[in-house]
Each structure stands twice: as C-alpha cells, then as structure tokens.
Amino acid sequence: MAASLLAAWLLGSRTDARRFAGFWVFLVCNALWVCCGWPDEAWALIVLNVCLALTPVRGIVKNERA
Secondary structure: OHHHHHHHHHHOOOOHHHHHHHHHHHHHHHHHHHHHHOOOOOHHHHHHHHHHHHHHHHHHHHHHHO
C-alpha cells in the first residue's frame, strides 16, 4: 500500500525525473500486489494488477518517445 501511495505522489510531480521514477515504483507496486495475491489465489487482484501495470508501461513508452 505504501508503494502505491508513493507512486501516486511521484506521478503527480512536476519534475520529469520524479514522474519517471513514479512509473517504475508503480510497476514494482503492481508486482508486490501480485505477490501478495498469489498465495491466497486472489485471481481478481492478480488480473487487476497485471492490467494496471500496462498503464505505467504505456507512460514510459510515451515518455521515451518525447
């Protein structure tokens, strides 16, 4: 949960480097949620976080093009 909050805070920054870091923190956060959901077989949580991981990946690709 703390990683989610940190990622949201970083993504709201005006600094490019902080926003870029926020994308990576968001990806790590999604991986952590998947790791938490796997032992409990929380498939909805796992699928949600895999889908949410596509959002920062899209942002990273768009940032690198600019």
